[in-house]
Amino acid sequence: MIEAVGLTKRYGDKTAVYNLSFQVRPGAVTGFLGPNGSGKSTTMRMILGLDNPTAGHVTICGHPYDKLPNAPRQVGALLDAKAVHGGRSARNHLLSLAQLSGIPARRVDEVLGVVGLHEVAGRRSKGFSLGMGQRLGIAAALLGDPQVLLFDEPVNGLDPEGILWVRNLMKALAAEGRTVFVSSHLMSEMALTADHLIVIGRGQLMADMSVRDFISHNSADFARVRTPDSEPQQREKLSAAITEAGGHVLPEQDGALRVTGLPLPRISDLAHDHDVRLWELSPHQASLEEAYMRMTQGAVDYRSTVDQKEGLQQQLPPGAQPPMPVPGQGQPGWYAPPPPQQGGQPFAPPQAAPTGPYGAPPAPAAAPAANPYAQPPQAPQSAPQSVPSAEPTKSEDAR
Known part of the structure; x- marks a missing residue:
């Protein structure tokens, strides 16, 4: 711990x-x-x-x-996968760590197999890709079990x-x-x-x-509700019913409704009571x-600022947006x-x-x-x- x-x-x-x-x-x-x-x-x-x-x-x-x-x-740790002598092979790098810690040499080949580097164990680490370097770092962390x-x-x-x-x-x-x-x-x-x-x-x-x-x-969890796209009056009818029942309704870009303040069964009952067909009624977490x-x-x-691309775009006047x-x-x-x-x-x-x-x-x-x-x-x-x-x-x- x-x-x-x-x-x-x-x-x-x-x-x-x-x-x-x-x-x-x-x-x-x-x-x-x-x-x-x-x-x-x-x-x-x-x-x-x-x-x-x-x-x-x-x-x-x-x-x-x-x-x-x-x-x-x-304790095993991987903090910087590039902290390896580039001239050493993967096996020699792990072998030197094992010798310093009194770990049997056979453990080196075991962890090379665990991380999938056994076929390139003799290659110098300076030629490793970023992902291969990560695998070698994980092998070093696992070396002492x-x-x-x-x-x-x-x-x-x-x-x-x-x-x-x-x-x-x-x-x-x-x-x-x-x-x-x-x-x-x-x-x-x-x-x-x-x-x-x-x-x-x-x-x-x-x-x-x-x-x-x-x-x-x-x-903030909410329910996503969708009525037939060809019948916008049904969406308006359901929205009014939900609001009257104490819920809150926000329109989504695809025509669905985002409903908070009411559980799903209550929304379903309101739709049934007002004869509104539902295409979707799903919870969102x-x-x-x-x-x-x-x-x-x-x-x-560290936050990005808006790139105005000087000379290509004109900056909006204050208050315009x-x-x-x-x-x-x-x-x-x-x-x-x-x-x-x-x-x-x-x-x-x-x-x-x-x-x-x-x-x-x-x-x-x-x-x-x-x-x-x-x-x-x-x-x-x-x-x-x-x-x-x-x-x-x-x-x-x-x-």
Whole structure:
């Protein structure tokens, strides 16, 4: 198990991570998400003892990394797949790592087979593609058969077959009772791979919950309703009935209706009572990507500006076009962590009023069971006055 308590990391007057606490438990794939510059790589480096925290501490199986006996045989990590001597073959690279850690040489050929590089084991790594380099990095992480594994963007450069292989590998490792901590920007892949999520923004914890709970807490579910396209009067009749019953209706671009505030059975009954034929009545739940974008919208530091293509397009006069709304802004559950200020409190998201399916008030329910991943409240800590997100940037992968 990995446990971080009050982790803070400053580089001069820049704070990359601030008062971060979480646990990564064995037996599950835990996804580590956050925008660029949010402190993910810095956090992983502190877990592995490559960076010393300014405050707080992090342990693996109850010990700091540098206190673990024969740490490479207990912890495996892939942080930078290009951290390989280009003149060495894949086998020699792994063999040197094995000799340093007292791992039998036969293990080298075993992991080369696991990652699918056994046929190119004698080739120098400088001739490897990006995907082959990723496979070699994963082989190095698996070399000591560790119980704790950390992967930073493990599917970077892999083809669809390779991505599926990594997904199945992560799940298999977790099923064996290992601790698997995976950082990635591919939301679609995280939705298929991860069981639990830890999300940070500007170096602070934003979410620590299961994937299902994360999507539920950061999305607005709705019902999609569609009537015959050739009979617009039926759509208008149903829309009026839904509004009168207390629902909210928004038109979709394809002629369907987006309905919130009423459950599906109630919408079906209204259509039947008003003799309206339905072509579609389906629930919609946000994807992990939609939920992630909604939560982290205010924590993104790098945004594109409109390309006016000077000399080719004329800039619109002020007020000619209304500004684009920020998705989810102003709705219950929308928030983003502000930069920590001097003497301020650690970030804590506001509690939104609960809602049931499709915006309807929830029915009374029994108190939920305690969340095993819930974190104890942390004592306030002072932080620097200006805290733009900053973490060491990794050099671009060669293509």
